[in-house]
Amino acid sequence: xxxxxxxxxVRLLLEKDGSILLLQQKTSKGGNFTLxxxxxxxxxxxxxxxxxxxxxxxxxRIQPEDLELFHTLHKRKRNERRITLYFxxxxxxxxxxxxxRNKFLAVAxxxxxxxxxxxxxxxxxxx
Numbered sequence: 001x002x003x004x005x006x007x008x009x010v011r012l013l014l015e016k017d018g019s020i021l022l023l024q025q026k027t028s029k030g031g032n033f034t035l036x037x038x039x040x041x042x043x044x045x046x047x048x049x050x051x052x053x054x055x056x057x058x059x060x061r062i063q064p065e066d067l068e069l070f071h072t073l074h075k076r077k078r079n080e081r082r083i084t085l086y087f088x089x090x091x092x093x094x095x096x097x098x099x100x101r102n103k104f105l106a107v108a109x110x111x112x113x114x115x116x117x118x119x120x121x122x123x124x125x126x127x
Contacts, residue, residue: 069087
């Protein structure tokens with residue numbers, strides 16, 4: 001375990017009118033649909049990281065008091081261990097837009113009944 005890498009990630013589930021917000025990755029990044037979020041940096045706690053990532057990726061302002069943890073996932077691959085914290089957000093400010101066009105083809109609402117086939121395996125498992 002001495003050479004094991006550990007990472008902590010955060011993801012956000014946004015729901016509106018029976019739909020969820022998904023980001024479609026560029027093919028060079030995997031090409032799957034995923035939830036907003038990313039890595040927790042050394043100087044951040046998970047909520048701070050999620051607030052930063054959501055602003056950077058989709059331009060929404062969220063507050064810690066509006067976040068609710070709903071799932072924790074522990075993923076293992078050979079010499080890597082990852083914990084991802086999944087939050088729901090009850091309120092936000094701003095309009096959704098793709099602020100990281102270098103990583104994402106599109107950011108759009110998808111009805112729960114008609115989710116894309118190319119969900120990332122992890123997001124598919126959590127949903």
